[in-house]
Amino acid sequence: MNKVYPKWSELPNIDLYLDQVLLYVNQLDNCSIVDDDKGLTSAMINNYVKNGHLEKPIKKKYNRRQLARLIVITCLKNVFSIQEISKTINGLTIEESSETMYNNFVMCMNEEKREGLPEVIVSACDTVRLYKKTHDLVEKII
Known part of the structure; x- marks a missing residue:
């Protein structure tokens, strides 16, 4: 997973319509396992x-x-249920801002930083990577 996720400051700072959101998130294509x-x-x-x-x-x-x-959900939805993702995001954003937690997720997925990040974020990123690796290995067998 060497694709780069945009940090909070790199996200569009204007509100987007549904079709624009779909285009933006799907063009990232970072988590398509x-x-x-x-x-x-x-x-x-x-x-x-x-x-x-x-x-x-x-x-x-x-x-x-x-x-x-939506970027986080799209990345994690192939590995975790939407209920698990939503519960985790809600729990993490009680203490910290959405911006901080999103940037933590991005730094972890971009493999820029692991130390000091919430363990659940590091574990989720590792799980996505392992799932992708396993999927790729299975594809080579078939």
């Missing part, structure tokens, strides 16, 4: 909002916090 992964879809986002995993858009626009959350 399987080749036939559709990435993020509008149906997924609507379900995340409906089930309380993502704040409702304001005037049909999504802000930087929602975008960051």
Whole structure:
């Protein structure tokens, strides 16, 4: 996983419409573990909002916090359930800001830093990497 995730300050600082969010997140394509992964879809986002995993858009626009959350969810959704992801994000953002936690996740996924990061973030990043590695090994066998 040598692709680079954008830090909080690199995310668009204007609110985006749904189609723009989909384009942005899917162009990152950082966590596509399987080749036939559709990435993020509008149906997924609507379900995340409906089930309380993502704040409702304001005037049909999504802000930087929602975008960051969708990037994390998209990265982790092949390995963890949405309930696990949402519970973890909610727990981590009680004490720290969304910006801090998102940047911690990005630093870990970009393999820039591990020391001093919450253990759950490091473990999640390692799990995604191992899942990807295992998937690639299985593909070579088949």
